[in-house]
Amino acid sequence: MTAPFLSLRDVFAAYGPAEVLFDLSFDLAEGEIAALMGRNGMGKTTTIRSICRLQRLTHGAIHLDGHDITRLDAHEAARLGLGLVPEGRRCFAPLTVEENLVVAARPGHWDLARVTDLFPRLGERLGQRAGSLSGGEQQMLAIGRALMTNPRLLLLDEATEGLAPLIRQEIWAAIEAVARGGGLTTLVVDKSLAELRGLASRAIVLEKGRKVFDGAMGDLTTDLCERYLGV
Amino acid sequence: MIRERYLNLALLAALLAVPVLAQVQGAPFTITLATKIAIFALAAVGLNLALGLGGLVSFGHAAFFGVGGYVIGILASHARNYEPFLTWPVEVAGTTQMLVLWPLAVLVAALVAAAIGALSLRTSGIFFIMITLAFAQMLYYFAVSWPTYGGEDGLPFYLRGDFPGLNTMDPISFFGLCYALLLVALWLFHRLHRARFGLALEGARQNPERVQALGIRPFQVRLLAFILSGAITGLAGALYADLNRFVSPAMLGWQTSGELIVLIILGGVGRLCGPVAGAGLFFLLEHWLGGLSEFWQFWFGLILLCVVLFARGGLIGALAKDQTHD
Numbered sequence: 001m002t003a004p005f006l007s008l009r010d011v012f013a014a015y016g017p018a019e020v021l022f023d024l025s026f027d028l029a030e031g032e033i034a035a036l037m038g039r040n041g042m043g044k045t046t047t048i049r050s051i052c053r054l055q056r057l058t059h060g061a062i063h064l065d066g067h068d069i070t071r072l073d074a075h076e077a078a079r080l081g082l083g084l085v086p087e088g089r090r091c092f093a094p095l096t097v098e099e100n101l102v103v104a105a106r107p108g109h110w111d112l113a114r115v116t117d118l119f120p121r122l123g124e125r126l127g128q129r130a131g132s133l134s135g136g137e138q139q140m141l142a143i144g145r146a147l148m149t150n151p152r153l154l155l156l157d158e159a160t161e162g163l164a165p166l167i168r169q170e171i172w173a174a175i176e177a178v179a180r181g182g183g184l185t186t187l188v189v190d191k192s193l194a195e196l197r198g199l200a201s202r203a204i205v206l207e208k209g210r211k212v213f214d215g216a217m218g219d220l221t222t223d224l225c226e227r228y229l230g231v
Numbered sequence: 232m233i234r235e236r237y238l239n240l241a242l243l244a245a246l247l248a249v250p251v252l253a254q255v256q257g258a259p260f261t262i263t264l265a266t267k268i269a270i271f272a273l274a275a276v277g278l279n280l281a282l283g284l285g286g287l288v289s290f291g292h293a294a295f296f297g298v299g300g301y302v303i304g305i306l307a308s309h310a311r312n313y314e315p316f317l318t319w320p321v322e323v324a325g326t327t328q329m330l331v332l333w334p335l336a337v338l339v340a341a342l343v344a345a346a347i348g349a350l351s352l353r354t355s356g357i358f359f360i361m362i363t364l365a366f367a368q369m370l371y372y373f374a375v376s377w378p379t380y381g382g383e384d385g386l387p388f389y390l391r392g393d394f395p396g397l398n399t400m401d402p403i404s405f406f407g408l409c410y411a412l413l414l415v416a417l418w419l420f421h422r423l424h425r426a427r428f429g430l431a432l433e434g435a436r437q438n439p440e441r442v443q444a445l446g447i448r449p450f451q452v453r454l455l456a457f458i459l460s461g462a463i464t465g466l467a468g469a470l471y472a473d474l475n476r477f478v479s480p481a482m483l484g485w486q487t488s489g490e491l492i493v494l495i496i497l498g499g500v501g502r503l504c505g506p507v508a509g510a511g512l513f514f515l516l517e518h519w520l521g522g523l524s525e526f527w528q529f530w531f532g533l534i535l536l537c538v539v540l541f542a543r544g545g546l547i548g549a550l551a552k553d554q555t556h557d
Binding site: 090 | 425427430431433434437438440441442443444445446447448449
């Protein structure tokens with residue numbers, strides 16, 4: 001059996017006295033696409049932040065491709081191949097689209113030409129300031145910027161939150177092309193159950209900071225969805 | 232942007248034209264004033280790198296300005312006295328060669344910036360401002376209590392350094408040197424601004440966590456920017472010492488740090504020629520208002536207040552009709 005690409009073991013995390021994650025463990029195999037699900041405030045973003053080393057663990061360990069990244073700083077973990085698309089788009093507003101894309105580019109498959117092929121709208125707006133883009137375009141830019149670092153694990157936190165349906169479709173199509181088409185290991189957090197079912201082969205469900213389901217997306221029954229996702 | 236580019240070219244052309252015309256008309260004071268503007272613009276270009284691009288509000292850049300000045304002053308005075316600067320472990324003589332003194336001033340200022348930056352960049356906001364101020368004041372009081380090099384009275388060294396093929400005591404020649412170095416610093420700022428380093432620095436100013444998640448260490452980027460910034464300001468300090476043929480603890484004082492910040496705010500924070508516009512406006516107003524009233528600082532303060540309130544992009548922003556931070 002091959003070692004998991006990403007491994008979380010007995011992870012606990014807290015914001016000051018408020019504990020958020022409790023004994024969270026799961027693995028991701030290389031090339032696997034998993035959805036991290038749960039209602040608001042259940043610890044999804046904290047899990048993503050913990051993997052990216054933006055959140056200190058109170059206990060536990062995280063390994064990426066055999067490297068113990070538990071004590072690494074966020075920039076060191078990112079250089080090992082973590083690509084984060086953070087919640088709320090968060091582009092560098094005064095920089096142009098091109099500058100946002102090249103600021104942290106690393107050599108590899110994804111370059112400016114490939115990213116603008118994936119998101120032609122960005123190609124049309126390379127010289128425009130990121131702050132003047134629409135919400136959907138900013139989200140495309142956030143995904144493009146993460147891809148330009150040529151990650152080995154892509155983490156998408158609420159990638160389509162607050163976007164118009166047409167734009168959401170465009171972004172989901174791009175995510176699918178990147179994750180499934182490119183064989184990129186992907187952990188995605190989103191509230192759109194239908195899209196997650198279409199993309200991810202596996203579901204991990206969190207409830208009050210604890211893992212309550214970890215299995216094939218097809219095994220996520222209506223009853224579980226109602227109980228833990230409120231849908 | 233295009234409007235700002237023309238404005239920048241016009242400013243730099245004016246800064247060159249005024250002393251040339253003054254030379255023709257035999258007005259050395261105007262040349263000295265233009266030289267002072269060029270030197271302080273250079274110092275502010277250094278600070279603009281840290282403050283304008285990196286958002287590092289350093290209230291201690293006088294430290295680098297003064298250190299650059301003292302490197303020139305100390306080595307020049309040793310050269311004039313024919314006393315070695317060091318006798319152990321090797322004998323090091325003083326020098327008056329600008330081509331030796333400038334790199335030394337830059338190097339020493341960069342080393343001081345590295346030491347100050349390594350400690351102060353672990354803090355942010357008001358703490359960063361206070362720590363940089365504290366370091367500069369430490370150096371100020373050290374200079375005041377260092378009698379070997381003049382202490383509170385400062386250190387005169389009578390003649391400017393030597394530059395191959397130029398009479399540096401000729402005001403227009405010395406202006407030419409200062410202007411050329413200002414152009415080099417502006418070119419460097421322009422290149423850095425749009426290079427990945429400058430983009431990362433701006434990114435770190437906006438959101439250090441976001442930059443970290445992209446694999447960039449904000450501390451490292453900021454430290455490098457702070458060192459470059461200190462080095463450029465140190466070079467300006469060296470030129471200022473040469474201009475006056477005198478160096479004193481006042482160059483290290485907090486008023487100098489404040490002046491450099493004022494120049495950038497007046498001209499436009501983060502803008503390429505903001506420091507040039509700021510220095511020009513500051514010294515022309517000082518000269519003009521100083522002739523009208525003994526309390527010129529009061530009127531100057533009012534003008535500064537208007538710029539902060541109504542022209543957030545500084546003079547360049549107002550003239551280029553672009554209030555955004557560039």
